[in-house]
Amino acid sequence: MCLSIPAKIESIEGEYAMVSFGGNRYRAGLQLLDDVGVGDYILLHAGFAIQKLDRKEAEETLRLIDEMRNSPGTENIY
Amino acid sequence: MIRTGTDKAVYEGFRDPERISGLAAQIRREAVGEYLFMEVCGGHTHAIRGNGLDKLLPPCITLLSGPGCPVCVTSLSYIDHAVSLLALPDVVTATYGDLLRVPGSRSTLEKEKAAGGDIEVVYSVNEAVELALEKPDKRVVFLAIGFETTAPGSAAGLTEAVRRGAGNFYLLSAHKIMPPAMKAVVEGGTRVTGFICPGHVSTITGSGIYEFMPRDYGVGCVISGFEPADILLSVLMLVRQVNREEPRVEIQYGRAVKPEGNPKALALMKRVFRESDEWWRGFGVIPGSGLQPGGEFEKYDARLVFPAFADDRDEKGACICGSILRGMKSPADCPLFGSVCTPASPAGACMVSAEGACNVNYKFSNHA
Numbered sequence: 001m002c003l004s005i006p007a008k009i010e011s012i013e014g015e016y017a018m019v020s021f022g023g024n025r026y027r028a029g030l031q032l033l034d035d036v037g038v039g040d041y042i043l044l045h046a047g048f049a050i051q052k053l054d055r056k057e058a059e060e061t062l063r064l065i066d067e068m069r070n071s072p073g074t075e076n077i078y
Numbered sequence: 079m080i081r082t083g084t085d086k087a088v089y090e091g092f093r094d095p096e097r098i099s100g101l102a103a104q105i106r107r108e109a110v111g112e113y114l115f116m117e118v119c120g121g122h123t124h125a126i127r128g129n130g131l132d133k134l135l136p137p138c139i140t141l142l143s144g145p146g147c148p149v150c151v152t153s154l155s156y157i158d159h160a161v162s163l164l165a166l167p168d169v170v171t172a173t174y175g176d177l178l179r180v181p182g183s184r185s186t187l188e189k190e191k192a193a194g195g196d197i198e199v200v201y202s203v204n205e206a207v208e209l210a211l212e213k214p215d216k217r218v219v220f221l222a223i224g225f226e227t228t229a230p231g232s233a234a235g236l237t238e239a240v241r242r243g244a245g246n247f248y249l250l251s252a253h254k255i256m257p258p259a260m261k262a263v264v265e266g267g268t269r270v271t272g273f274i275c276p277g278h279v280s281t282i283t284g285s286g287i288y289e290f291m292p293r294d295y296g297v298g299c300v301i302s303g304f305e306p307a308d309i310l311l312s313v314l315m316l317v318r319q320v321n322r323e324e325p326r327v328e329i330q331y332g333r334a335v336k337p338e339g340n341p342k343a344l345a346l347m348k349r350v351f352r353e354s355d356e357w358w359r360g361f362g363v364i365p366g367s368g369l370q371p372g373g374e375f376e377k378y379d380a381r382l383v384f385p386a387f388a389d390d391r392d393e394k395g396a397c398i399c400g401s402i403l404r405g406m407k408s409p410a411d412c413p414l415f416g417s418v419c420t421p422a423s424p425a426g427a428c429m430v431s432a433e434g435a436c437n438v439n440y441k442f443s444n445h446a
């Protein structure tokens with residue numbers, strides 16, 4: 001129910017965008033999100049794009065994981 | 079090592095086996111006390127059991143399922159109300175598929191549909207709005223359930239219907255918000271030492287809604303993504319909070335959750351809904367935990383337009399779904415689990431939804 005799927009914006013027409021995920025295409029409502037563009041990844045939930053996915057933040061989290069999993073103990077900064 | 083390349087590789091980075099085992103090893107190194115973490119969201123329960131993450135954790139860390147499965151906390155009387163609407167000849171209902179098999183006190187929507195009830199299953203509220211436009215001689219009631227992730231969509235649907243002149247579109251709202259339920263969990267005596275907070279709720283709300291938890295209750299919160307490495311990193315962050323006695327709100331799911339959330343969705347929600355006291359399975363009425371159409375949108379509130387006299391009742395009989403949702407019991411404690419109650423023939427709401435604790439436990443145990 002709260003499932004949201006990462007999907008990529010292929011094209012935008014007014015308040016809707018064609019998005020693709022895992023070989024599927026869907027016409028998603030953009031009524032809940034400003035400032036999205038073709039090529040952006042969004043979270044698709046019950047027919048709406050609810051948030052943009054931030055690639056830089058994703059990389060930052062992966063970096064944090066790699067730092068933390070190699071840390072010696074609790075004193076490591078994060 | 080950071081994987082660069084396509085965006086896909088970035089998201090797959092959170093499933094990397096090396097990262098998963100590395101994080102699990104680090105958690106085992108750092109977990110030196112007793113930890114009771116609640117994953118509020120049913121989507122997390124599903125990801126944890128589905129990926130066997132609970133088995134990677136040391137025995138001193140207990141993960142509990144929480145009240146964050148909208149289908150599971152929906153009341154019998156809500157289902158009864160929806161069923162009663164089907165008796166009205168000019169009413170068509172539309173809803174998410176998850177709701178169909180939830181038992182009401184006498185029937186389910188699935189049984190009513192099989193018997194000819196006018197119920198459309200939709201993926202999005204937008205389809206229900208189209209239905210209202212196509213059938214001006216009918217009144218279309220959208221059975222709107224879900225938390226802050228889903229409520230903005232219902233708000234968008236209702237404003238869209240009004241804008242396009244569909245005065246025959248109504249919401250029967252069971253929308254709920256998370257923070258009051260999390261408060262009810264800790265006030266109910268479940269000794270949670272940290273919350274794995276719902277990632278997709280937080281894409282809308284931002285992180286501020288959890289600040290009261292460390293401040294008033296000394297319980298830390300980490301807003302988590304749904305991939306295996308996301309969840310393990312969140313657990314590690316919570317372990318460190320507990321070890322340092324520094325409970326606070328942290329965002330692990332930074333790629334989707336901003337501190338301020340989604341302002342546009344929040345504004346729309348605020349415009350369409352007012353807060354209401356709402357009944358939750360396992361908790362009873364939680365003040366200010368529900369969302370009903372308000373202000374200029376009140377006339378599309380199906381609760382007012384089609385009043386029902388069913389009052390709120392808890393599950394009858396041996397189902398302990400309510401205690402499970404409060405973190406007091408687990409599915410294995412239920413005498414009906416796997417025998418009388420199965421996904422094919424659910425006796426309680428927690429067995430219906432793919433995010434329900436009983437359903438998840440059934441699916442990923444030896445029964446399946």
Ligand code: SF4
Nearest residue numbers: 397399412419426436
């Ligand atoms: S197994 Fe079925 S009857 Fe038992 S608590 Fe879960 S949903 Fe209720």
